[in-house]
Amino acid sequence: GAGVSQSPSNKVTEKGKDVELRCDPISGHTALYWYRQSLGQGLEFLIYFQGNSAPDKSGLPSDRFSAERTGGSVSTLTIQRTQQEDSAVYLCASSRDGTSGTSTDTQYFGPGTRLTVL
Amino acid sequence: AQKITQTQPGMFVQEKEAVTLDCTYDTSDPSYGLFWYKQPSSGEMIFLIYQGSYDQQNATEGRYSLNFQKARKSANLVISASQLGDSAMYFCAMREVTYGQNFVFGPGTRLSVLP
Numbered sequence: 170g171a172g173v174s175q176s177p178s179n180k181v182t183e184k185g186k187d188v189e190l191r192c193d194p195i196s197g198h199t200a201l202y203w204y205r206q207s208l209g210q211g212l213e214f215l216i217y218f219q220g221n222s223a224p225d226k227s228g229l230p231s232d233r234f235s236a237e238r239t240g241g242s243v244s245t246l247t248i249q250r251t252q253q254e255d256s257a258v259y260l261c262a263s264s265r266d267g268t269s270g271t272s273t274d275t276q277y278f279g280p281g282t283r284l285t286v287l
Numbered sequence: 288a289q290k291i292t293q294t295q296p297g298m299f300v301q302e303k304e305a306v307t308l309d310c311t312y313d314t315s316d317p318s319y320g321l322f323w324y325k326q327p328s329s330g331e332m333i334f335l336i337y338q339g340s341y342d343q344q345n346a347t348e349g350r351y352s353l354n355f356q357k358a359r360k361s362a363n364l365v366i367s368a369s370q371l372g373d374s375a376m377y378f379c380a381m382r383e384v385t386y387g388q389n390f391v392f393g394p395g396t397r398l399s400v401l402p
Binding site: 228258274275281 | 337395
């Protein structure tokens with residue numbers, strides 16, 4: 170498909186375990202974003218990648234959270250030593266450009282990964 | 288400080304009628320973009336419409352239009368001829384071009400379309 174894909178769609182883990190969430194952006198999109206959405210809440214920004222620039226990690230809630238983007242394409246969000254409060258839907262989005270100030274900044278979202286920490 | 292305000296946590300509209308969802312924003316950046324997204328119960332975030340701060344005309348996309356009042360810093364979404372499938376959460380978002388590169392999302396408005 171041509172859209173943003175995320176895997177897994179659902180992840181159930183035990184408290185204290187590490188998890189990896191994957192995002193495949195739309196081909197050719199230079200900007201990639203990770204968000205977290207708790208049940209019934211809005212979107213919480215986590216991290217932003219733009220091309221080869223250093224990522225904006227200002228939204229990561231703790232040092233248990235990290236993300237990387239390999240080859241300017243696929244991104245992995247890693248949560249170490251998961252806690253119950255990490256339970257949420259993790260959304261990934263990409264945009265053709267993240268710096269133009271035009272409609273090419275429009276983010277297109279993946280279906281999300283629902284993380285449940287028991 | 289809250290940069291995006293959506294004052295209506297929930298709205299109801301009768302099928303086939305028009306509805307306006309409010310969004311006000313706060314920025315001192317002269318260049319910015321405004322976006323609306325729809326999130327149905329399935330959870331996907333669907334892009335609806337974009338308005339640039341320098342755009343002279345209000346954006347329209349099918350049944351969606353954006354009532355952009357720059358001086359008031361408002362960017363209300365108007366949905367005409369509501370359909371049952373329009374029932375969803377709606378999020379307003381802004382991206383400042385000069386001062387920041389991150390999107391800021393509002394808290395959302397839950398729209399329920401009544402048959």
